[in-house]
Amino acid sequence: MKEQYILAIDQGTSSSRAIVFNRQGESLAVAQKEFTQHFPQSGWVEHDPQEIWSSEAAVISEVMASMGISGQDIAAVGITNQRETAILWDAETGEPVYNAIVWQDRRTAEYCDRLKADGLTETIRQKTGLIIDAYFSATKIKWVLDHVPGARQRAEQGRLRFGTVDTWLVWQLTSGRLHITDATNASRTMLFNIHTLQWDEELLRLFDIPRSLMPEVRSCSEVYGHTEATLFGQPVPIGGIAGDQQAALFGQLCTEPGSVKNTYGTGCFLLMNSGEKPITSANNLLTTIALSLGGRVTYALEGSIFVGGSVVQWLRDGLGIIRSSGEVEALAASVPDTGGVYFVPALTGMGAPYWDQYARGSITGISRGTTAAHIARAALEGIAFQTLDIVEAMQRDAGIPLRELKVDGGASRNNLMMQFQADILDTTVIRPRNPETTALGATYLAGLAVGYWDSVETIRRQWIVDSTFTPTPDRQRVEQAVKGWRVAVGRTTTATPPAPLQG
Numbered sequence: 001m002k003e004q005y006i007l008a009i010d011q012g013t014s015s016s017r018a019i020v021f022n023r024q025g026e027s028l029a030v031a032q033k034e035f036t037q038h039f040p041q042s043g044w045v046e047h048d049p050q051e052i053w054s055s056e057a058a059v060i061s062e063v064m065a066s067m068g069i070s071g072q073d074i075a076a077v078g079i080t081n082q083r084e085t086a087i088l089w090d091a092e093t094g095e096p097v098y099n100a101i102v103w104q105d106r107r108t109a110e111y112c113d114r115l116k117a118d119g120l121t122e123t124i125r126q127k128t129g130l131i132i133d134a135y136f137s138a139t140k141i142k143w144v145l146d147h148v149p150g151a152r153q154r155a156e157q158g159r160l161r162f163g164t165v166d167t168w169l170v171w172q173l174t175s176g177r178l179h180i181t182d183a184t185n186a187s188r189t190m191l192f193n194i195h196t197l198q199w200d201e202e203l204l205r206l207f208d209i210p211r212s213l214m215p216e217v218r219s220c221s222e223v224y225g226h227t228e229a230t231l232f233g234q235p236v237p238i239g240g241i242a243g244d245q246q247a248a249l250f251g252q253l254c255t256e257p258g259s260v261k262n263t264y265g266t267g268c269f270l271l272m273n274s275g276e277k278p279i280t281s282a283n284n285l286l287t288t289i290a291l292s293l294g295g296r297v298t299y300a301l302e303g304s305i306f307v308g309g310s311v312v313q314w315l316r317d318g319l320g321i322i323r324s325s326g327e328v329e330a331l332a333a334s335v336p337d338t339g340g341v342y343f344v345p346a347l348t349g350m351g352a353p354y355w356d357q358y359a360r361g362s363i364t365g366i367s368r369g370t371t372a373a374h375i376a377r378a379a380l381e382g383i384a385f386q387t388l389d390i391v392e393a394m395q396r397d398a399g400i401p402l403r404e405l406k407v408d409g410g411a412s413r414n415n416l417m418m419q420f421q422a423d424i425l426d427t428t429v430i431r432p433r434n435p436e437t438t439a440l441g442a443t444y445l446a447g448l449a450v451g452y453w454d455s456v457e458t459i460r461r462q463w464i465v466d467s468t469f470t471p472t473p474d475r476q477r478v479e480q481a482v483k484g485w486r487v488a489v490g491r492t493t494t495a496t497p498p499a500p501l502q503g
Contacts, residue, residue, distance in 0.1 A: 004075040006447050007063075007236075008439035009056060011081045011165050012244065013102065013266045016055040018063040019436060021443045023452065025462040027436050029067050031059035038099060043106035043348070046099035049087045052165065053172045060231060071232030076223075077173070078240035078446030080247035080438050081165040083188045086140035088151065088213070089168070091161050094176055098148050100165070101140040104267075104306065104348050108139035109357045120206070127193045127200050129278060129287030131355055135304070137164060138190035142207045155210045162213040164189070166241050173227045173238060180224055181215045182241040183292040192217070194278060194289055197297065219292040220246075221445040240445025244438050245269040246290050248408055249300065251441030252432065253463045255456060258400040262387055263438065264411035267351070268308035270390045271300045274398060283393035284353040293445070301397055303352035303390030307361070309411040311345040311379045321372040329414045332377035340365040342488035343378035345386075353393040356493040364488045380414065384421040385485040391425055404428045408437040415467070422469040423478050433466040 005028070010017040015034045019027050033055040038046040064070065084103035089096045101107070112132050115124075124132055134140075141162055145152040154160050163171065164185045170178050186192040186199075191209065193200040199214050218224060220242045226235035242250065245263060249271045252261040257275035262268060271290065278287045278299040290300035312325045322328055344350075346359040363375060391402055405427060412418060412431055422429040434440060447453045472478065 002073070004073055004452070005069065006443045006452060007060070007074050007077050008443045008446075009060070009077060009079045009169060010244075010439040010442070011052065011056055011079070011169060013082045013104070016052065016059050017439065018056070018059040019439045019443075020063055020067055020069070021440065025434065025440060025443070025459065027434065027439070029063050031062035031066065033059050041107070043109070045102040045104040047085070047102055049089065049096040049100045049168060052100065052168065056169060057172075057231060064232075071229070071234040071236045074232060074236045075452045076237045076239035076446040076450045077227065078442030078444075079166050079169055079238070080242055080244050080442035081169065081185070083164060083185060083243040083245065084135055084137050085165050086137045086144070086162065087165065087168045088141065088144050088155075088160050088162050089171075090154070091159050094171065097151050097154070097160065098144050101143065103135055105140065106134050106349060106357060108134040108143055111139055111142075112357070124190060124203070125280070127195070127203060128190050129187065129194050129280070130190050131284065131286065132190075133355060134357060135351070136188060136190035138203070138207045138209070141209055141213070145209070155213055158210070158212040160213055161215070162209075163215055164243075166243070167215045170224065170238060170241070173231070174225055175228045178225045179215045180218050182218055182220045183289045183297065184220060184243040184246040185241070186217045187289040188243060194287065194299070221293050221449045223449050237450055239447070239449030240442050242291070242442055242445060245271055245302065246288075246300070247441030247445070248438040249273065249290055249441070250444060251437035251439070252406045252408060253460050254406060258398065258403070259406070260391070260394070260402060260404075261406040261408065261437075264308050264383065264407065264409035266308060266310045268305035268383060268387060268409075270303045270387060270394065272394050272398060272400075274299045274301050279397055281393070281397045283396050284355055285390070285393050285397060286352065293448075301394050303393065305383070305386045305390070306349055306351045307345040307347045308383050309409070311343070311347065311383065312411070314347060315376060315379055319375075321376060328376050328380065329416050331373050332380050333416050335371070335373040335377055338365075338378040338381060339370060339374045340367070340484070341370055341374045341378040342484055343375065343382040344488050344492040345379060345382045346492055350493055352390050354489070354493050359493045362488065362492040364491060365484075380417040381420055381481075383411065384417055384424055385482070387421060388424050388482065402427050404430055406430050406432070408432065408435055415469075418467070418469045423472045424482060426471045426475070426478070428471070429469040430465055431467045431469075433464040
């Protein structure tokens with residue numbers, strides 16, 4: 001029988017990718033295309049939905065052409081995507097009514113403050129596992145309905161559809177035949193009850209969002225339907241969907257309670273598998289759905305860092321101290337430490353565990369001796385310090401000590417930062433040989449749906465370690481560095497820094 005492959009669609013915040021995987025979980029070919037970031041006002045971030053789709057269609061065609069394969073060679077398609085980004089479009093024409101409002105967008109921050117002042121924090125947290133924040137989809141949907149002429153009337157007439165990016169891609173792949181999402185993406189909208197596993201009618205009324213807008217919620221691994229023949233030459237099963245961070249958790253095979261991964265992408269996202277019962281965080285973390293597979297739902301604790309690898313982009317594009325992102329490690333390594341400089345990268349507010357949407361980035365400890373290298377090193381350490389804050393909060397919530405941290409994402413290739421991460425966590429950091437864990441998670445979900453792999457245990461055997469970073473024995477130096485970080489954060493945020501973990 002001719003070899004078949006799984007095609008992963010990995011639609012991220014700054015680029016669209018398509019990756020072909022084989023039965024051994026190896027990526028054979030990758031195509032990537034960046035798309036335009038729109039910043040119409042301070043704090044606003046938008047994407048053109050049509051450009052999202054056209055860029056994804058382009059990389060699908062490119063990656064298949066590079067391998068000389070067609071739809072008959074693809075056993076299934078898996079989709080993973082940037083989460084929380086909201087798109088509304090016409091149910092008949094498929095034409096977007098407004099640009100996609102990206103997860104980083106802060107335009108609804110004041111409205112979120114009003115919701116908190118109205119005492120709705122606990123109601124929303126109990127139903128959705130989320131805190132009230134402009135990060136999530138609900139307030140973005142409401143903004144479009146309230147500000148785009150005619151949008152609310154069309155929505156109330158049942159003429160509009162809402163979707164996160166996965167829903168938009170499936171709609172395009174099937175020419176509008178499927179309006180669906182999966183449980184992981186649904187759990188990031190602030191409209192989905194993670195206990196009943198349904199869109200919550202009370203929350204829909206609260207945000208004044210018509211039920212007809214919302215997609216059908218399905219599991220993460222099943223044959224939802226087939227693509228149109230135009231893109232692949234024949235219909236191909238769509239078999240897996242998961243939001244990017246949940247896909248990475250599965251791609252890292254963090255299937256046991258207490259297992260933790262961190263993805264170092266545009267932002268950073270730590271997820272801890274918490275098992276089949278949701279844990280309500282007492283430390284400002286999110287409770288979210290990790291996976292819906294085989295009739296079972298698994299939950300996770302999540303800490304979201306808004307600015308991770310994007311701080312390196314800022315060093316390149318904003319500050320101009322590097323010409324390419326790949327230069328940052330060598331520049332940072334040219335000095336033995338930061339020289340007392342701390343960089344709190346709150347360029348779009350701070351996520352967990354502070355949730356300070358008004359915080360802005362700060363660089364402290366600058367002296368006449370400070371160089372670009374010190375600032376570059378402080379930027380990398382700032383990413384690792386934010387991870388420490390979340391790990392400590394997770395351990396308090398779950399009562400489970402961190403045994404190891406699995407890492408992935410572009411910035412995880414930075415050995416200097418990974419070693420510093422191991423040092424301040426005082427735990428082993430493990431990077432897998434295959435860095436494409438987000439796309440791999442979607443691949444595994446799609447492959448399981450069509451029998452390409454027969455079980456999770458089969459794919460577990462494919463996970464291979466690339467590098468292991470063990471912590472330094474110099475704990476005094478590390479503790480001094482952490483103390484300095486907490487002082488820097490206290491000067492940056494309007495929130496109170498978390499107390500250090502005892503014991």
